[in-house]
Amino acid sequence: MIKYVSKMLPALLVAGVAVGTLAFADGHGPGMKGKTRPMTTEQLMEAIVKPHMTALKKGLIDSKPATKKDWKHLSLSAALLNESSHIMMADDRCPDKIWEDACIKDLRAGTAAALKGIKEKNIEATLAGFKKAGASCKACHSEHKPKD
Numbered sequence: 001m002i003k004y005v006s007k008m009l010p011a012l013l014v015a016g017v018a019v020g021t022l023a024f025a026d027g028h029g030p031g032m033k034g035k036t037r038p039m040t041t042e043q044l045m046e047a048i049v050k051p052h053m054t055a056l057k058k059g060l061i062d063s064k065p066a067t068k069k070d071w072k073h074l075s076l077s078a079a080l081l082n083e084s085s086h087i088m089m090a091d092d093r094c095p096d097k098i099w100e101d102a103c104i105k106d107l108r109a110g111t112a113a114a115l116k117g118i119k120e121k122n123i124e125a126t127l128a129g130f131k132k133a134g135a136s137c138k139a140c141h142s143e144h145k146p147k148d
């Protein structure tokens with residue numbers, strides 16, 4: 001029996017990958033939407049993740065935070081990105097460890113570090129957190145964003 005299963009394993013793996021690829025191709029595979037909530041991953045990316053990542057880049061790299069209002073805006077964007085990492089892990093949206101690590105170790109930890117930097121008005125610490133959060137995009141997309 002064990003011998004049989006180990007012989008079948010490669011075939012099962014190939015079948016699993018094929019089904020996974022098909023599911024991704026039509027945009028409804030794991031990760032593209034949660035199980036019960038209507039918002040798609042694409043909508044989350046377009047409405048929250050991308051605009052707030054861009055806002056952080058504008059406020060930290062293209063210019064430097066100077067006023068109380070500048071820091072407040074950075075805080076808002078970092079907080080929403082942090083929250084997005086929770087949305088992306090909820091409702092059975094997370095398909096695997098790559099997704100989980102990108103969400104928790106990069107996006108969530110990075111934005112938490114940025115928020116700490118923002119609280120202390122420490123530009124270097126905020127930048128370091130921002131960069132860590134930014135690493136999540138590539139880490140997850142290289143595996144999970146369909147190539148069109």
Ligand code: HEC
Nearest residue numbers: 032041042045046049050053099102103136137140144145
């Ligand atoms: C845990 C996984 C994950 C992380 C982290 C992630 N994304 Fe995505 N992103 C996706 C997936 C999956 C799609 C494809 C959604 C689809 O096409 O249905 C996507 C699509 C996108 C899109 C295209 C949306 C569209 O209109 O088609 C943008 C822009 C984007 N992500 C920006 C970002 C940025 C910026 C970051 C980093 C701050 C990021 N994403 C982090 C999973 C992730």
